[in-house]
Structures are given as structure tokens and as C-alpha cells.
Amino acid sequence: MATESSDPSRTDRLVERTESGLDSGRFPMEIINDEEVYQAELRRVFARAWVYLGHTSEFEEPGDYARRYIGEDPFIVTRDENGEMHAFLDSCMHRGAQFCTAETGNTSHFRCPYHGWTYKNDGTLQGMPHMNEAYQDLDEEEIQLQEANLATYHGLIFGRIADEGPSLTEYLGDFTWYLDVLFNATEGGLTVVGEPHRWEADYDWKTAADNFSGDSYHVLTTHQASLETKELELGPWEELDDYLEAAYLSCTDSHCAAYYLSEDPDTYMGYPEEIEERMHEDLTQEQRDLFARSVFHFGTIFPNTSYIHGIQSGGWGGPWVCLRKWQPRGCGKTETISWWLVPEEFADDEEFLDDSHSGWNSLSPAGAFESDDLTVWEGISESSGALTHELRGTEGNMQQGMGDMTDLTETVDDPVYGPAETTWQGGYFDERNSRMFYQAWCEMMSGAANPEGER
Template sequence: MPEPFVIDNREDSLFQVHREVFTSPEIFERERELIFGPAWLYAGHESELPRRNDFRTRDVGGRPVIFTRDRHGEVRVLLNTCLHRGASLCRHPAGNAKIFTCFYHGWAYRNSGELVNVPSVEDYAGAPTDVYRTLPAPRVESYRGFYFVNFSGDAPDLRTWLGTSAYLLDLAVDQSEDGIEILPGTHSYTLQANWKLLVENSVDGYHAKSVHHTYFEMMMELGQTPPMLGDSDTNGVPPAGLGTEFGNGHATLMYPGNGLPLANEAVTHNLAALRSRAVERFGESYATAVFDLARNTIFFPNFVLIDLNFGMILRTITPLGPDRTQVSSWQLTPRGLDEESLRYRIDNALTFWGPAGLATPDDVEALEQAQRGFGARREMPWSDISKGMGKARPAANDELQMRAWWRQWNAVMTGEPLPREVEEFIPFDVPVQQPQGA
């Protein structure tokens, strides 16, 4: 394996990542152990479990889990594997159940994890319910309705891990006085590329116009100013906005939201009403951050929140192999939207972020092309992520946010901490105001 993985040369403002980290099976296995074992991983949102005994099944960090609200109303994450022989306890994507029964041999568990029934128990010398008792449970903590799990016993608490990046979750939640909710439905797809490429891409403002030119050209032909493009844009990349880092590998890029593309008067009016109520609750500066700025955020290692006025999505990025990645995404929306505004957001999300939309296929093609290019890694071993390095405040189309993530990756994988590149600051000089009920 290459040493070092990362070159962080502050004197020459040069940042490089060795391309072997995108192809090596050994590095992939080390990531599963060192990154996806100790990290806080997004499991789900409280709005997905509105009633007691509701559940959702999904993979979290390569582990099959049941995200459920038990009969007492407590949110839990259960490993979706039977203590007996390992088969899945629940094969349904969602539902409502007090008991999960393994279809293989019929062992049954409460939705709080206790083993409660073993068929033909009289044939066992010792009672399995006494030997196994309950499913091992990962740590579960939440912040403002976002639930995370941790499979390590010595990780810091979630709030400490998030640090000041929790501000980005606040900005999403506070778009309505009633909070936010996940809309029904999941987009799930795979790509033939390393998972870290999609992490980079999710907070990459440099590629937007070149890769997504069809969308930008369509918007501009319709007289719209697309997100990320300002009036001073002359070369097809977004000069407006900036990137920043929040510690622990969490990072974001922020840029002008530029209103609501293709929205009618009613949708525009309804968004203005939400903003007006936010001003009353929090003041103008916080409402400006909530509604007038767009954000692409990565929470280390693999949880993405993309927050634009015309829609919000959550994305988890799960490695399946060195060159294969599973992506799951959900649409978020402020609670209490009128039907027309809700339909507008759904249409925009499908048109832009959907697996067959104007953005996602472009991104998949770019990342798979990069993965193919790594076949020449012996002759061309390094990828460059230096854009904007040395600036006091890197722009949205610079690469600070990717470097911040890579420094955390490098620290976890090698034990070598690398210092921050810039002093922490709140983007656009918007002061952090702790929202009511945070």
C-alpha cells in the first residue's frame, strides 16, 4: 500500500491523494474497520416512524438494521440478523410490528430486541432465551430528529462529534416552526466507482457547469438564474459563495440560492411566508442563512445533506467494494407545506436529483469515468485537490471542503492528524443563533 496516502503541502499549496486508496481491496477493508466502526452513522429521521411499532429496514455502514419505534415509543436500531443462524429478522422495507420473527427457524424478538420465543424450545438442554437474551444494540443518539448509530464503545457523544456542524442541521430544521419531515419513497442505486468519489462530488462546486451543463443551459434559456451561478459568472463555474470546514471531517459549501426556479406566484408566496415567520422567531440574520443560502454538506464519513430552496435531500453513501457503491437518498421538506408547494418540490427533486434526472446520471458517469482512469494509477498515481488552497476564505468552487474531509480520513486511517487549513468561521458572516428548542 502507498505511503503516504495524502500529501498536504502547505508551503506550496499542494494537496494530493494517492489513487490507490480508490482501488485497493486492503484499504477498503481497513476503511470498513477503522472508519465505519467508530463513526456516527446516519440511521433515519424521526418522521419516518410516526407511530409506535413503526419500522424501516435499511443498511447502515454495511450492516443490515431495523430502524424502529418500539411499543413504548422509544426509537431503536436493531441489527437485522437472527442470533440463531444469521438470517434476516425482517424482510420488509417498512411496516408496523411489535414482534419480528425469523422466517428460517421461527425465532421471535420484540421490537425492543429481546428474544421471546424459540420453537421446540424443549429440545434444547439450556433455554436459548437465557443464553442469548437480546440482540446486541449499537449506540443510538439523535439531534433535532436526525438519528445516528455508533458501533463502537468508546466514541464521543453525537453532539460532541457534530460540533459546530450541527448548525447546518439547524438551518434545515428551522425552515418551518413545525420542523421537517421525510417524504415517502427512497431512491436507491449503485455506481461502479469508489464511495469516496461520490463524497467528493457531493461537495464539489467546481464540476457543476461542466458536468451539468444541460440543466444550467435549460435554466438560463428559460430566463432563470440557477443556484451557484451569480451575476459575475463568466467562465461556467460558480464564483459566488464559499466553502468551509467544521472539524471532524464535516464540511460544507454555501452559495446564493437564487430563488425558486420555474416556481409560480403561489409557490413563491408560500416560501416568503415561511421566511417571514422565521424572521419573527429568530431574527433577520438567521432567516437569511436559512432561506437565502443553498448548502451542500458532508457529515463525516458518508452522510450528505443538500439543502436548496427548491428541495432538500439526504444521501447516504455505502461502500460495497473498492469500485462499487450503494447510494440511498430521501427527500426532506418543511412540515405544513401546501399541496402546490409540495408538488413543486417533488417535481424539482425528481427532475434534478432523481436516478433518471438531469444531475445524477451526469455525476455517475463522471465518477465511473474517474474509476476507469485509475487503471493508469501506476503511471499517474496522484489526484489533485489543491484548488483554492492558501486562500483565507476559499470560494464555493474551490476544494477546501474536500480537503477537510480527506484530512479526517487520513487521521482515522493512519493516526496522523493534519492541522486545519483555515480558522473556523460561520459562512457569510451569519452569526450562529441557537434556535428555540435546540
């Protein structure tokens, strides 16, 4: 695992500066694409948080597995022969070799390519070559693959390296109310279709997670050309006169979402009509109303999981759910992993899938929206790493929606927005969620450097 700087105090000072600056909507630019900060993030954020690993619908059969990461640590997520889910560090207990060579597959055993030790898919040792001659006094029970703690919520599988910490539901807090509306909206819940898209680029994972926490502001500039070329006004968006109303939710100081709601109580995101009867019976009336009136919503589950749920529109297809993981790949580098999900009830409906796929695909590497964002995010990474910022202590700005900046922002108390503290804007302009995202970052970054204690 990566080592922390010999001078950790600089990172600590930056975290303190970030925390105190947030009160006035400022942050030190140098926390983006900084090697010392990044190494600390691996230990203080990624090793301690519940990190998204995949969806249970990707692992339906015993033996199904996929390579996924917590921070930069490679784990093999698999369902064993008894149906239990596991996530094993891909590191053989003999000399540490990687034993899984495929990204996904199905197997009951993993055989290490170095000396041939073999493990069952429950992590226990099956055997090794020349076992009787070479290992007459070996304690086989003691040899177990390193395993991450696992927990699931409506099919979302999260893993954590640290043994100590809150349960997954405690960690998600009030945000579960909104995850219910998205991932448990219908009786069958959501299911993953196909393999995720993946692409790597030179941007800091925080930039993307911050963007998806509630940055509607950038859409008007970054995506202007893409929006104009597709003539979105031809779609049902145009019929929703008031869809531009936006609300920003922040929950449990960590997880954030933005919603655009219509006054129309039966929008149902543009899903086929039968969705109304298929809504999950566990949802409250307020949760049903939120789903029925929502035309677009997106959010970030701290630290590095985000989603967008978009309505059907004439220009882009849909409705579609895009679930993302911002996979760190080194300082200032991130791999986007993008899953396409649909309600289980429509997973065999070819017409629906065609429409939904074209909506989801607009956020793929070949989609106009994605290249818009990547160009900007890569520029942020390069320039935030500039020595000038470090030497001058430059501060960036996230003051939008604060105090005297606007008289349009107001806190709303409408049950349709659920338990989160919610602000409402007549337009797109509030950076409260960005401030909340970095507040959550500060809280994890100011904890003990090593989650398992100093070693």
C-alpha cells in the same frame, strides 16, 4: 464482517501519503476503488463514525421499521412499543439468520425464518418453538439482538457500532449550527415525504461525498448540457444578480458545506411567504439571515451523508431538500439513497409539493443531473483502480484555492457564515473542502484498525 488484508501496512502507507500530500494539494489516486483500502474503511471509518440511518419522520408509529446499513452491516431501525428507537443487527442470536425480509414495514415482533425464534421490537427474546421441551435451562435474558448505539439530531438518526467515541453532538461539532439552519429552520422542522429513491452504480463512496462537500467547479462542465437544455435563466435565479457569490465552509475538520448567498435579505429559498413567520424561535439572527439569503447550499456530514437545498427556479421547480446516503456496496460500488424532505408546515400543500418534487426529481436516477455525475464517477472508479496508478504512485490534484494558485480566495469573517472557518470566492473555485474531507478520512483511517480492540 470483512477481514483486513494480511498486509495492512500498505493501507497505512497510503493513509500517510494522503495526509502528507494534502499539504500540497495532492493525493494518491490508488486510494479510490482499492480493495485493501475499502476493507480498512469498513473497520476504521464506518464502524467508528456516527453513520446516518434515517429520519424520525419515517418511524412515527410504534413498530415502524426500515432496513438500513452501517458500513455493510445490515441493521433494522425500528421504533418499539414504548416509542424508543433502536437499530438491531439483522442476525438472529441462534444461528445468525436474517429475520427481516422487507425493506420497510410495521411489526411488533420479528420471527426468524430458520427455526422460529421470535424477538420483540425492543430487541428482547419473546420465545421460540417448543420452548418448554427444548430449552428448560435457557437464560432468556442473555439473548438480546446486537444493537447499534443510536443518537438523533433534529430528526436525523445516526448509529454507531463502536461503543467508545465522541457523543453525536461532539462528533458534529460546530456543524450543528448549519444543521440547525437546514433541519430546524421552521417550528415543525423537516419531514420526509414518501420512500427514498435508491440506485446502485460502480463508484467509490468517497467520490460522491467529496463532490458534495463543495465541488461547484464540476457543475460548469459535467452539468453544462443539462443546464443549457433547461434554460435556467428564465427562473428567479436570473433575478438574483449576485447569487453566484460562493462561500465554502469547513467545520470541526470533518464536515463541509458550500453556500451561495444573495445580497437580497429576503430570498427565503423561494418558500411560500409564510415561512418568515414560521422560522424556528431557537434560531439566532445570523442563522435566520443565512437561511433568508441563501439560494443554494450543499454539504457532507462525514463520512457518507450529504444534502442539497435548492431554491425555487423556473426551470427546475423547488425549493427542495435532497438528503443522501452514499451506501457502500463493496469496493468501488455504492448505492445512492436519496430522501426528499420538506418543512412540516408545507407537507400538505399540494401546489408546493408539486414544485418541490420536480426540483428534487432533477437529482433522481431519471434526472439529468444524476446521470451526468454517475457517468463521470464510474469512470473515476474504473481508472483509479488501474494498476498503472499503483505502480507509478500517481498523485491526483486538489490544489485549487491554495496559496499561490489564486489571489481571489479570501477568508471571510462575516457572522452570517456562522462559526466555521470560511473562505469566499467571487466564482466557483476552491477545493479547500475536498482537502478537509480527505483530512477527516486520514484521521479516522490512521486510528486503531479494530474499534473494539484486537480480537
